[in-house]
Amino acid sequence: MKIYLDCIPCFIRQALEAVTMVTSDTKQQETVIRKVLALAADMDMAQTPPVMAQQIHRMVRELAQDNDPYRDVKRQFTQLALQLLPGMEKAVREADDPLGAAVRLAIAGNIIDFGVTANIAEDQVEKELNNALACDIDEHQLDLFRKEINKADTILYLTDNAGEIVFDRLLIEQIDPKKVTVAVKGFPIINDATREDAHLAGLDTMVRLIDNGTDIPGTDLKNGSEALKELFDRADLVISKGQGNYETLSDMNKNIFFILKAKCTVIAKDIGCCVGSMILTGSHSYKGVTARTI
Amino acid sequence: MKIYLDCIPCFIRQALEAVTMVTSDTKQQETVIRKVLALAADMDMAQTPPVMAQQIHRMVRELAQDNDPYRDVKRQFTQLALQLLPGMEKAVREADDPLGAAVRLAIAGNIIDFGVTANIAEDQVEKELNNALACDIDEHQLDLFRKEINKADTILYLTDNAGEIVFDRLLIEQIDPKKVTVAVKGFPIINDATREDAHLAGLDTMVRLIDNGTDIPGTDLKNGSEALKELFDRADLVISKGQGNYETLSDMNKNIFFILKAKCTVIAKDIGCCVGSMILTGSHSYKGVTARTI
Numbered sequence: 101m102k103i104y105l106d107c108i109p110c111f112i113r114q115a116l117e118a119v120t121m122v123t124s125d126t127k128q129q130e131t132v133i134r135k136v137l138a139l140a141a142d143m144d145m146a147q148t149p150p151v152m153a154q155q156i157h158r159m160v161r162e163l164a165q166d167n168d169p170y171r172d173v174k175r176q177f178t179q180l181a182l183q184l185l186p187g188m189e190k191a192v193r194e195a196d197d198p199l200g201a202a203v204r205l206a207i208a209g210n211i212i213d214f215g216v217t218a219n220i221a222e223d224q225v226e227k228e229l230n231n232a233l234a235c236d237i238d239e240h241q242l243d244l245f246r247k248e249i250n251k252a253d254t255i256l257y258l259t260d261n262a263g264e265i266v267f268d269r270l271l272i273e274q275i276d277p278k279k280v281t282v283a284v285k286g287f288p289i290i291n292d293a294t295r296e297d298a299h300l301a302g303l304d305t306m307v308r309l310i311d312n313g314t315d316i317p318g319t320d321l322k323n324g325s326e327a328l329k330e331l332f333d334r335a336d337l338v339i340s341k342g343q344g345n346y347e348t349l350s351d352m353n354k355n356i357f358f359i360l361k362a363k364c365t366v367i368a369k370d371i372g373c374c375v376g377s378m379i380l381t382g383s384h385s386y387k388g389v390t391a392r393t394i
Numbered sequence: 395m396k397i398y399l400d401c402i403p404c405f406i407r408q409a410l411e412a413v414t415m416v417t418s419d420t421k422q423q424e425t426v427i428r429k430v431l432a433l434a435a436d437m438d439m440a441q442t443p444p445v446m447a448q449q450i451h452r453m454v455r456e457l458a459q460d461n462d463p464y465r466d467v468k469r470q471f472t473q474l475a476l477q478l479l480p481g482m483e484k485a486v487r488e489a490d491d492p493l494g495a496a497v498r499l500a501i502a503g504n505i506i507d508f509g510v511t512a513n514i515a516e517d518q519v520e521k522e523l524n525n526a527l528a529c530d531i532d533e534h535q536l537d538l539f540r541k542e543i544n545k546a547d548t549i550l551y552l553t554d555n556a557g558e559i560v561f562d563r564l565l566i567e568q569i570d571p572k573k574v575t576v577a578v579k580g581f582p583i584i585n586d587a588t589r590e591d592a593h594l595a596g597l598d599t600m601v602r603l604i605d606n607g608t609d610i611p612g613t614d615l616k617n618g619s620e621a622l623k624e625l626f627d628r629a630d631l632v633i634s635k636g637q638g639n640y641e642t643l644s645d646m647n648k649n650i651f652f653i654l655k656a657k658c659t660v661i662a663k664d665i666g667c668c669v670g671s672m673i674l675t676g677s678h679s680y681k682g683v684t685a686r687t688i
Binding site: 112113140 | 399400402403404406407410414420423424427428429431432434435436439
C-alpha cells in the first residue's frame, strides 16, 4: 500500500508523540519535527507508510540516545497480557469454535499499537479482548483461513506488537506450533515485538523464532534477513498481523492472510471496511490457487 | 499566542481538508501539501498560528483559482443561522439574564468553524445553540463583562465566522448597537466573515461595519486597515470572537474580552480549560484598570 495524503498528518502526529515521550526539551522536539516535515515534503509517495515511520523513529531514537525508547511500555503491556492470558486461554478452550475465538483475540491484541496512539489504557486492553469474543468477523474468510492452515505445512507468522504477541500464542496453538515460524522485528521500532519481547512473552519456547532483520514497522523483504526471505518464499501460508505488515505486504502475490484491527481511515479505505473493524482477510493481490479460489 | 508543536499536525490536516475541498486532483493536492510541509519545516514558531493558516489558505486559493472557495458553505451557514435566529431571539428575550443567554449563543455560534473541521452538520448547530443556553459559563467573568460593556463608550467587536455572526447580532443588541463597531475580515479566508457575509447576515444595517484589511484568520494589527488600528487603539473595550482572534491578540495589553468555544487542545491548554469549554474571559495580558481589577 502506498502513502496516501491522509497519512501525512498522522506521520507528524506520530513523530510529535514519540519526541514528546523521549524528551521534555521543546527545542529538541522542535528540531526533530522540523526534520520530519522536511523529510515529508520530499518523500516518495510510492513507498509504503512504514518506510516513513522507520525514518521518523530513527530520528527519535537518535534524539533519545536510546535504541529502544518504547522498552518500558513494551514490558508493561507484555506483563499485562501475560496476566490476562490464562483467562483468554480458558475462553478459547470453552468456545464453540476455538479457532474463531483465537482469531478474535489475536485481532483484539492488535490495539496495543503505540504507532496509532501514545495513550493506551491498560483496562482498555481487557475490555477489547472481552468485546472481541462477541464480535462478528467475516465467517467466510474464517472458513477459508481454516482450510488454508489445515492444508499448509509451512506457515510464517509475522508479528506486530509487544504484548499483542502473547495473544498470538493462542492462535498459534490452534494452528499447530510445529508448522509455524514466528518472525519478530530485527531491531526495536515503536512498540513492535523483537526477540527480547518474544522471549518475555514465552514464544521462543513454543515455536521456531526468527527476526526479520530490519527496523521497519512492517515487513521489508528487500532488506530483510535471509531467514525471512527464505521462509517467506517457502511458506505455504503467511499470516500477517497488524497494520504495518498489511501496508508493506498488501500488494504481494503471495498466499497471505491479514489479521488486524483497522485503526485508521486510510487502512479502512484500502481494505474497504469501517474504522474499528476486526479484519481477517486473504490477500486480494494473491494470484495463486488456494482455498479462496477452489 | 505562539505556535505550539501540537499545532503542526493540525496545520497539515487543515491544508489537506482545504485542498480536498477545492480539487479532486490528487497530484495537485500533493503539490500543495508538499509546499505546506516545506513551509512548516522552516516556519517561525514565534509567530501566531493564524499566520501559518493565512499562508496555507493563500496556496489553497491559488490552487482553486478562486478567491473565496468557502463561499458556498458560508452562504449555507448564513442561511441556516438566519432561519434559527427568530427562535434564538425569543430565547434571549425570555431568559432570566438576556445578556448571559446572548453570550452563550454567541459562543455556540463559534462552532461554525471550517478551520477546525471540514465536516459540520447543520443539525449540530441547532443542537449546540440549544445546549449552550443550559450550559455553565464563568459567572464571575460574565459579571465583569457586564460592567465593562456598561462602562465603555466605544466597543470594537472582532468577528469570526460567517453564520456565527448572525448570532453575534443577539449579543450586540444586548450591549447596545450604537456603541459597537463590528470588524470583519478584509479578504476571504477559510469561512471567516467578510463584508459580503456581514451584509447577508444583516449586520451592516445594525452597526457600523469596518473590515480589518487582511486575509489572516485572526487580527493582524501591524498589517491591518487604518480603521482597524484606529478603533483598536481608541476602543474602551474589544470583544474578540473565536480562536483565531484569541491566538493573535491574547498577548496584547488591551482591555479585551475573548468569547469562544475552545475547540482544540492547544487553545484549551493556553486558556487553562477543557476542550469543548464555552469561554468568556477578560485578557490576562491587560495591565490597565478595569472592572476586573477594581
